[in-house]
Amino acid sequence: MVTAVAQRLASQRKEIDDxxxxxxxxxxxxxxxxxxxxxELERGLKKDSHPTASVKMLPTYVYRTPDGTERGKYxxxxxxxxxxxxxxxxxxxxMRNSVRMYNKIYAxxxxxxxxxxxxxxxxxxxxxxKLRNCxxxxxxxxxxxxxRLPLGFTFSFPCNQTGIDxxxxxCWTKGFKATECEGYDVVDMxxxxxxxxxxxxxxxxxxxxxxxxxxxxxxxEDPKCQIGLIAGxxxxxxxxxxxxxxxxxxxxxxxxxxxxxxxxxxxxxNIEDIxxxxxxxxxxxxxxxxxxxxxxxxxxxxxxxxxxxxLIDLTKHGLLFRGRITERLKTKGIFETKFLSQIESDRxxxxxxxxxxxxxxxxxxxxxxxxxxxxxGAVSRRAAQLCGAGMAAVVDKIRENRGxxxxxxxxxxxxxxxxxxxxxxxxxxxTVRELAPNCKVDFILxxxxxxxxxxxxxxxxxxYLYAMRFSDETLRDIMARFRREMENGxxxxxxxxxxVKMLPTxxxxxxxxxEKGDFIxxxxxxSNFRILRVKVSHEKKxxxxxxxxxxxxPEDIIHGSGSRLFDHVAxxxxxxxxxxxxxxxxxxxGFTFSFPCxxxxxxxxxLLTWTxxxxxxxxxxxxxxxxxxxxxxxxGDYDADIMAVxxxxxxxxxxxGFDDQRCEVGIIIGTGTNAxxxxxxxxxxxxxxxxxRMCINTEWGAFGDDGTLEDIRTEFDREIxxxxxxxxxxxxxxxxxxxxxxxxxxLILVKMAKEGLLxxxxxxxxxxxxxKIETKHVSAIEKSKEGLTKAEEILTRLGVEPxxxxxxxxxxxxxxxxxxxxxxIAATLGAILTRLKDNKNTPRLRTTVGIDGxxxxxxxxxxxxxxxxxxxxxxxxxxxxxxxxxxxxxxxxMVTAWASRLQNAFMHRV
Ligand code: G6P
Ligand code: G6P
Ligand code: BGC
Ligand code: BGC
Numbered sequence: 073m074v075t076a077v078a079q080r081l082a083s084q085r086k087e088i089d090d091x092x093x094x095x096x097x098x099x100x101x102x103x104x105x106x107x108x109x110x111x112e113l114e115r116g117l118k119k120d121s122h123p124t125a126s127v128k129m130l131p132t133y134v135y136r137t138p139d140g141t142e143r144g145k146y147x148x149x150x151x152x153x154x155x156x157x158x159x160x161x162x163x164x165x166x167m168r169n170s171v172r173m174y175n176k177i178y179a180x181x182x183x184x185x186x187x188x189x190x191x192x193x194x195x196x197x198x199x200x201x202k203l204r205n206c207x208x209x210x211x212x213x214x215x216x217x218x219x220r221l222p223l224g225f226t227f228s229f230p231c232n233q234t235g236i237d238x239x240x241x242x243c244w245t246k247g248f249k250a251t252e253c254e255g256y257d258v259v260d261m262x263x264x265x266x267x268x269x270x271x272x273x274x275x276x277x278x279x280x281x282x283x284x285x286x287x288x289x290x291x292x293e294d295p296k297c298q299i300g301l302i303a304g305x306x307x308x309x310x311x312x313x314x315x316x317x318x319x320x321x322x323x324x325x326x327x328x329x330x331x332x333x334x335x336x337x338x339x340x341x342n343i344e345d346i347x348x349x350x351x352x353x354x355x356x357x358x359x360x361x362x363x364x365x366x367x368x369x370x371x372x373x374x375x376x377x378x379x380x381x382x383l384i385d386l387t388k389h390g391l392l393f394r395g396r397i398t399e400r401l402k403t404k405g406i407f408e409t410k411f412l413s414q415i416e417s418d419r420x421x422x423x424x425x426x427x428x429x430x431x432x433x434x435x436x437x438x439x440x441x442x443x444x445x446x447x448x449g450a451v452s453r454r455a456a457q458l459c460g461a462g463m464a465a466v467v468d469k470i471r472e473n474r475g476x477x478x479x480x481x482x483x484x485x486x487x488x489x490x491x492x493x494x495x496x497x498x499x500x501x502x503t504v505r506e507l508a509p510n511c512k513v514d515f516i517l518x519x520x521x522x523x524x525x526x527x528x529x530x531x532x533x534x535x536y537l538y539a540m541r542f543s544d545e546t547l548r549d550i551m552a553r554f555r556r557e558m559e560n561g562x563x564x565x566x567x568x569x570x571x572v573k574m575l576p577t578x579x580x581x582x583x584x585x586x587e588k589g590d591f592i593x594x595x596x597x598x599s600n601f602r603i604l605r606v607k608v609s610h611e612k613k614x615x616x617x618x619x620x621x622x623x624x625x626p627e628d629i630i631h632g633s634g635s636r637l638f639d640h641v642a643x644x645x646x647x648x649x650x651x652x653x654x655x656x657x658x659x660x661x662g663f664t665f666s667f668p669c670x671x672x673x674x675x676x677x678x679l680l681t682w683t684x685x686x687x688x689x690x691x692x693x694x695x696x697x698x699x700x701x702x703x704x705x706x707x708g709d710y711d712a713d714i715m716a717v718x719x720x721x722x723x724x725x726x727x728x729g730f731d732d733q734r735c736e737v738g739i740i741i742g743t744g745t746n747a748x749x750x751x752x753x754x755x756x757x758x759x760x761x762x763x764x765r766m767c768i769n770t771e772w773g774a775f776g777d778d779g780t781l782e783d784i785r786t787e788f789d790r791e792i793x794x795x796x797x798x799x800x801x802x803x804x805x806x807x808x809x810x811x812x813x814x815x816x817x818x819l820i821l822v823k824m825a826k827e828g829l830l831x832x833x834x835x836x837x838x839x840x841x842x843x844k845i846e847t848k849h850v851s852a853i854e855k856s857k858e859g860l861t862k863a864e865e866i867l868t869r870l871g872v873e874p875x876x877x878x879x880x881x882x883x884x885x886x887x888x889x890x891x892x893x894x895x896x897i898a899a900t901l902g903a904i905l906t907r908l909k910d911n912k913n914t915p916r917l918r919t920t921v922g923i924d925g926x927x928x929x930x931x932x933x934x935x936x937x938x939x940x941x942x943x944x945x946x947x948x949x950x951x952x953x954x955x956x957x958x959x960x961x962x963x964x965x966m967v968t969a970w971a972s973r974l975q976n977a978f979m980h981r982v
Contacts, residue, residue, distance in 0.1 A: 084391050088443060091382060094348040095450040099506070101346060102461045106507050108342050109465035113332065119319040126339035127332050131321045132284050132310065133236040134329040134529055135828035137291035137298065142531035144538040147221040147274070148523035149207075152228025152246070153282060153304055154488055158210040160221070161527035171292070173524060174214060178206045207274075222275045224526030227258055228282035228306065230333045235877030236529070236829075239279045245335060246306045246373050249359045277530045281331045282486070283310035285522025288529055290484025294516060297482040299466060300329075300525075301515075303459055303496065304487025306364075307335050307371035311466055314473050315833075323832040334462055335367030350381045357404065366462070370455040372489040376407030378451050383434075383444065392440050400433035407432070412448050413492040455489070456496045460503025467504065467511040479511045486518040532829075537820075537885065539786045540892040546784070547899045547945060553780055554903040558770065564757035571777040572770055576759045577722050577748065578674045579767040579967055582729030582736065585614055587969035592648075592659050592712075593961035596641065597666025597686070598720060599743050599926055601625045603648040605659075606965035616730070616962060621648055627685075634691035634699060642703035649710055658711045660972045662964035665696055666720035666744065668771045674971050677717035683773060684744045684811055687797045715971040716964065719769045720924070721748040723960020726967055728922025732954055735920040737904060738767075738963075741897060741934070742925025744802075745809040747772055749904050752911050772900050773805030781807075788819045795842065804900070808893040810847040810927035816889050818845040821882060830878055836871035844870060850886045851931040859883055893927070894934050898941035905946045917949040924956040 097105070115121035116129030143163045150157040159175035229248065231239030238260075241253050253261070259279050280288075287300030287310055298312040310331045316324040337343065343365065354377045355361055355368055368374045384401060386392045393401070400406065411432065415425050425441040436444065463483065471479035490497055497515065504513050518525070531538070542550075560566040561574030588610045595602040604620035623644040629637055649655045667686065669677035677696050682688070691699065697714050704712050718726070725738025725748055736750040748769045754762040775781065781803060792812050793799055806812045822839060824830040838844055845866070852862040863879040874882070901921070909917035928934055939953055956963070 087389060088386065088391060088446070091386065092447065092450040095454045097346060097454060097457055102457055102503065102507060105343065105346070105458060105461040106465045109334065109337060109462045110469060112337055113465060113469055116332070117313070117317050117319060122320050126336050127334050128230060128242065128336060130230060130331040130333060131233055131318060132281065132329045132331050133233055134280070134284055134288070135326060136532065137288060137295065137312070138528045138532055140292070142528055144531055145221055146527035146530045147223040148226065148526045149223065150226040150521060150523040150526070152226070152248070157521065157523055158206050159523040159527070160214055160216065161524055163527070163531055171524060173520060175523065176206070176210050176213070222277045222530050224278045224280055224530035225259065225262065225276060226280050226282050226285045226522045226526040230331070231258060231279065231281070233279065235875065236278045237276055238877060243360065243363065245360065245364050245367065247359065278526065280522070280526040280529050281308070281310060282522040283308045283331060284329055284529070285525030286484045286486040286518045287329065288525030289518045289520055289522060290482065290516050292528055294482050296480065296514070297484045297516065298470070299481065299483040301463065301483050301485045302487045303371065303485065303490040305371060305373045307367045307459065308332065309334050309462065309466055311470060317473065321832070323834065325833050326828050328828070332466070335364045335371070337462070338365030339363065350378050353381050354378055366458065370458050372409035372487070375451050375455055375489070376409055376412050377404065379412060379447050380407045382447050382451070386443065392443055393434060393436060398433065398435070409489055410492055412452060413494060415445055415448050416452060417494045452493060452496060453499055456499035457503045460500045461507055463500070463504050463513070464507035467508050467513055471511055477510060481511065482514040482516055484518050485515050486522060491517065537888045539784070540888050542784070542892070542895050544944060547895055547941070550784070550896065550899040551902045551945060554772070554775060554900045555907065557775055557780070558903065558907060561770070562751070562755055562757060567758060571774050571780070572772055573668060573680070573774065575668060575670060575769040575771060576756055577719065577767040577769050578671050579718065579722055579726070580764060582733065583726060583966045587614070587966050589969050589972060590659055591965040591968045592661045593664060593964040594641065594645065594661065595664040595959060595961045595964070597664070597684070601644070602959065602961060603644060604961040605652055606962055608965065608969060618958060618962060619652070620961065621651070630685055631687050634688045634694070635703070637688040637691070638699045638703040641700060642707055645704070645712065646707060646710055655710045658713050660713050660715045660968050662968035663697070663700070663714055663717045664720050664723045664960045664964045665717050668769070669696065669717060669719065671717070674716040674967070675714055681798070681801065683798065683802050683805065685797065715975065716967045718960070718964050718967050719746065719748060720960045721746045721769060722767055722967070723963035724924040724956045725767065725922045726963030727956045727958055727960055728920065728954045730962065730966060732920045732952070734918065734952070735922045735954060736908065737919065737921040739901060739921060739923050740925040741809065741923065741928040743809060743811045745773055745805050745897065745925070746770065747901065747904060749908060770904070773802040773809070775804035775900065777801055777803050788816050791819055792816060804896070808896050810925070813850055813889060813893060813927065814846040815843065817850055817886055820885050820889070830881055831872040831874060834872055838870040839872060847927060848930060850890055853883050853886045854890060855932050890931060890934060891937060894937040895941055898938055898945055901942055902945040905942070905949055905951065909949065915948065919949065920952040920954050922954050922956050924960060929955065
């Protein structure tokens with residue numbers, strides 16, 4: 073009797089052992105798995121075998137892990153794991169450990185995950201009904217609606233990426249199966265769906281697999297982290313591979329993170345020897361039969377299912393649950409990984425295991441509990457060992473890549489299986505240690521999910537550009553700083569050391585309509601040297617007739633001696649008078665001289681310093697009227713009477729003032745930048761008198777020369793300054809004006825290319841040549857319709873063979889740089905406007921700003937951005953922006969008319 077029972081028990085035991093034996097992998101088998109995985113890793117990387125490889129080895133366009141200097145505020149979406157999350161990630165000071173995250177989890181209903189999508193594809197559904205609401209809800213909750221943050225998108229499925237923000241979904245895995253998505257670009261779908269609602273705007277910068285996000289999250293803490301592992305609902309690994317080994321991606325320099333998609337391992341039947349009947353059953357019953365075979369043996373979504381199938385089998389054989397197969401046991405999915413983890417916990421007594429089973433509706437005895445625990449153990453152990461074998465292949469590959477005998481490396485890990493299961497991580501680590509004895513592998517758990525990593529990737533890309541985006545708060549701060557600079561420049565005691573010189577111009581009013589006469593205007597200092605004849609007549613109404621000619625000013629003259637420069641000007645003037653047949657006349661001349669000059673009267677102008685391209689010797693500190701007169705006298709073929717020297721800003725204000733009497737500000741956004749405005753005389757300490765107003769030439773280009781703007785200057789601004797003819801000077805001008813903008817863009821592109829973020833890391837000699845990108849190119853690239861074609865043309869000329877993504881990225885860079893310029897000018901102009909408003913002591917300022925300059929005129933978006941920001945920064949104003957159609961020469965003539973009238977009146981009196 074006893075022996076019969078013992079025999080029965082023994083035979084039952086044997087049956088159970090036999091069933092579970094298939095899950096026990098010998099060291100040799102594990103070695104084989106490692107070797108096969110290694111082969112598949114190589115096949116996935118090779119051009120020829122890549123298309124048919126079971127381990128896809130997808131490029132991610134992530135070229136490096138974070139270095140701790142990233143900062144900014146980013147939005148992240150995290151879709152594809154157990155939870156769908158929306159996050160804001162704030163990386164504060166550019167130091168490690170300074171990340172703050174705010175997130176919310178939203179449930180994704182099954183019908184969306186597996187939507188047959190009669191009407192919409194999954195993205196449309198999610199975006200329209202869910203994602204849109206979630207993001208919008210989240211932004212509301214964060215008080216961040218209307219802020220257009222860069223977004224990183226963790227999307228935990230295999231995507232064929234052709235750029236960091238482009239990824240065609242290869243196939244759904246895990247529990248997702250929505251139609252009309254496979255083969256399409258996920259980022260495009262997301263963008264499209266958001267656009268359709270037109271409610272908010274997202275700037276999707278990167279699409280990131282969860283393994284990559286996890287690696288980046290962990291690498292932020294530990295620079296040795298170069299592998300990302302997910303052991304969760306799904307199973308996958310990414311790691312930093314040498315570019316030269318990734319045959320189907322161009323470029324040989326540096327590294328790129330490869331998303332192995334090892335879940336697909338086994339698709340070519342090479343692990344059939346270790347797959348069991350249960351694995352095949354689970355595969356057959358899954359949403360994607362035949363696919364993700366390795367994942368189905370190793371990940372959380374399937375382990376419970378394998379266990380359930382074994383339990384059914386054992387029950388059938390009368391080995392469990394008293395041989396009764398209940399409806400409950402037949403229910404797919406009852407055995408979730410979290411139960412597996414609980415059952416296997418060493419801390420649980422058998423009774424507690426039993427109660428879990430009972431809770432699952434499985435009426436079990438204590439013996440049953442023991443067997444169930446054993447089954448769970450066999451299945452999860454195999455999963456951990458297989459992951460370990462796979463990981464051993466990866467670390468050995470990295471070790472060999474680097475030609476090392478021993479490798480020390482860190483794996484960043486995430487996923488519910490790894491985190492919740494009591495033994496998974498230990499077995500995994502043991503296996504790696506046994507199979508890759510030459511590698512010391514540390515595992516660190518990603519505490520924050522992969523959303524943080526996605527944000528970090530976004531930050532890596534955005535790093536250089538981040539510092540160029542300003543909040544309104546920062547702009548208001550800059551506005552206040554400039555207000556202080558203006559006050560310093562105006563004050564008697566503070567003026568000598570002020571950087572913003574606030575130069576009196578001796579122009580006392582804008583044209584009043586009574587000006588008349590025949591004048592010559594010289595216009596030197598912008599992109600063109602021009603001479604004009606301006607006739608202002610007064611028959612019925614005031615009319616102006618102008619004729620003008622442009623003269624060359626060759627580089628050697630600009631950089632030669634001052635006397636040569638003025639000889640050249642005098643020669644051109646002679647030529648012009650000759651052509652106009654007025655050489656015998658002595659017409660009054662107005663001289664627009666677009667450089668900072670100190671005046672004590674209208675017709676005396678001492679050049680303080682050259683700016684922009686000019687650098688002729690012996691002129692700084694001299695009166696340019698005297699220099700020009702001397703040059704004219706030396707010729708002796710004509711006579712001239714220079715009556716007024718005006719800055720181009722003043723000329724512009726006067727030109728515009730001719731059409732609009734309210735004009736009291738003149739600004740130039742061209743080769744250089746500057747502004748003038750009408751100030752109350754009583755506030756100008758350096759000029760006597762209290763009544764009325766005088767135009768002040770601010771010379772705002774020098775703002776920041778004393779270090780006031782160091783916090784917002786970037787490494788590129790510093791490089792521009794170093795390479796300029798006037799280092800340390802005109803620092804504000806160098807951040808905003810046309811002479812430098814193209815070069816700024818070029819420097820950023822070089823840096824990004826060097827980091828592998830552009831042009832697949834290719835850098836050509838042309839790209840490295842100073843001046844090869846001009847501001848007019850920036851304007852062309854930012855055109856809304858043909859901008860991308862222009863970008864391609866321009867970049868192709870630089871020899872870089874840009875991809876479409878490159879062109880988009882370059883357009884983005886241009887926009888950031890030109891936007892910064894418009895924003896900064898809005899801040900300084902805002903300061904002038906608020907000062908005018910205070911001077912007038914009025915609750916609302918109504919005024920006109922006269923503007924000129926090639927950047928303002930030629931750039932497709934600049935004017936609109938500037939106007940918009942000014943209105944936001946100075947809400948209590950109604951500002952009309954008036955473009956000076958005819959340059960500042962006309963304005964110079966107006967000043968001259970006024971000056972000659974004054975002179976005549978004076979002569980009359982004498
Ligand atoms: C992290 C990521 C998810 C990822 C998950 C895997 O938390 O943020 O995007 O898919 O790990 O874990 P799970 O177990 O949820 O699949
Ligand atoms: C006007 C003036 C020039 C001035 C220029 C600035 O056209 O007549 O004297 O310097 O604007 O623009 P630019 O883009 O040529 O520097
Ligand atoms: C997906 C991977 C993902 C993994 C972990 C797999 O099913 O194919 O892209 O990394 O699950 O979430
Ligand atoms: C000069 C200003 C001028 C501005 C615009 C600056 O470099 O210093 O005097 O108004 O360029 O041309």
